[in-house]
Amino acid sequence: xxxxxxxxxxxxxxxxxxxxxxxxxxxxxxxxxxxxxxxxxxxxxxxxxxxxxxxxxxxxxxxxxxxxxxxxxxxxxxxxxxxxxxxxxxxxxxxxxxxxxxxxxxxxxxxxxxxxxxxxxxxxxxxxxxxxxxxxxxxxxxxxxxxxxxxxxxxxxxxxxxxxxxxxxxxxxxxxxxxxxxxxxxxxxxxxxxxxxxxxxxxxxxxxxxxxxxxxxxxxxxxxxxxxxxxxxxxxxxxxxxxxxxxxxxxxxxxxxxxxxxxxxxxxxxxxxxxxxxxxxxxxxxxxxxxxxxxxxxxxxxxxxxxxxxxxxxxxxxxxxxxxxxxxxxxxxxxxxxxxxxxxxxxxxxxxxxxxxxxxxxxxx
Numbered sequence: 001x002x003x004x005x006x007x008x009x010x011x012x013x014x015x016x017x018x019x020x021x022x023x024x025x026x027x028x029x030x031x032x033x034x035x036x037x038x039x040x041x042x043x044x045x046x047x048x049x050x051x052x053x054x055x056x057x058x059x060x061x062x063x064x065x066x067x068x069x070x071x072x073x074x075x076x077x078x079x080x081x082x083x084x085x086x087x088x089x090x091x092x093x094x095x096x097x098x099x100x101x102x103x104x105x106x107x108x109x110x111x112x113x114x115x116x117x118x119x120x121x122x123x124x125x126x127x128x129x130x131x132x133x134x135x136x137x138x139x140x141x142x143x144x145x146x147x148x149x150x151x152x153x154x155x156x157x158x159x160x161x162x163x164x165x166x167x168x169x170x171x172x173x174x175x176x177x178x179x180x181x182x183x184x185x186x187x188x189x190x191x192x193x194x195x196x197x198x199x200x201x202x203x204x205x206x207x208x209x210x211x212x213x214x215x216x217x218x219x220x221x222x223x224x225x226x227x228x229x230x231x232x233x234x235x236x237x238x239x240x241x242x243x244x245x246x247x248x249x250x251x252x253x254x255x256x257x258x259x260x261x262x263x264x265x266x267x268x269x270x271x272x273x274x275x276x277x278x279x280x281x282x283x284x285x286x287x288x289x290x291x292x293x294x295x296x297x298x299x300x301x302x303x304x305x306x307x308x309x310x311x312x313x314x315x316x317x318x319x320x321x322x323x324x325x326x327x328x329x330x331x332x333x334x335x336x337x338x339x340x341x342x343x344x345x346x347x348x349x350x351x352x353x354x355x356x357x358x359x360x361x362x363x364x365x
Contacts (some may be wrong), residue, residue, distance in 0.1 A: 098137030172209030
């Protein structure tokens with residue numbers, strides 16, 4: 001009997017020793033992609049229309065402000081913005097305030113000294129106007145930036161938003177490889193239907209990317225204006241996706257990607273076909289983990305409690321427990337026995353005694 005028991009144990013371990021492919025996803029629990037709604041040029045309709053509309057759906061946006069326009073200076077003397085107090089109130093309600101530079105001049109058309117001052121001064125003033133959170137997001141005027149501009153921008157900002165990608169490329173950003181200081185944008189403009197905007201969101205979902213949507217005025221004169229009812233229809237579609245797309249300001253998404261890109265997930269095989277998954281340090285954010293295996297595996301926290309799992313085909317998904325550095329994947333040993341079939345197991349028990357010589361003795365030998 002000891003020999004037979006060890007033979008069964010060996011068979012089970014052999015069946016359970018499957019190759020486990022593990023991926024750490026960048027998005028919060030339940031999300032398959034990300035989307036940021038951004039608004040350029042500090043139009044009055046942004047505080048009067050866009051902010052309340054976003055909030056009605058539980059969303060928050062990123063608003064790229066031109067410093068001169070906030071104070072109606074220079075070429076903006078006759079182009080009003082909303083009162084500064086309205087922008088600050090929107091900031092307190094969770095909207096992100098980003099930089100569209102000091103005067104909205106093409107940064108690649110002026111001297112290096114002027115370009116540096118446009119970026120630095122706007123950053124300094126905006127952080128003074130909106131204390132409590134760093135200004136990390138920039139939209140390049142006219143969606144243009146060369147290497148020198150982006151290098152200078154990276155001294156003050158985490159992200160820099162450009163324009164649409166070349167024809168044939170997806171409209172979204174790759175969370176793993178695309179430069180944060182050179183983000184692609186998807187423009188929403190007059191004459192387009194909300195369905196075309198929704199299709200871009202669907203494409204982003206399929207690709208698991210980050211779509212950065214760029215808008216300008218809403219129901220007022222200006223570049224690339226959109227109607228409030230069209231924007232509302234688009235937001236309603238996004239909300240109807242049930243959290244599959246994470247809608248969040250640019251700075252929030254970018255900060256998460258920075259952390260995700262530095263995380264390291266290590267695998268260590270354990271006895272009995274188990275696999276230990278460990279992060280370099282305990283996770284503060286909620287991270288989704290996907291692994292591909294056959295059978296009904298379990299995931300155990302450090303105390304041995306099973307974590308909730310979602311299955312899609314051969315993939316299992318779980319949320320990494322907050323504050324924990326490691327979890328254990330446990331293979332389905334009983335499932336492996338059944339996969340052999342009782343007829344096959346019976347044939348092992350009936351083999352002549354000499355065939356068991358290799359397994360003789362205690363299992364520990």
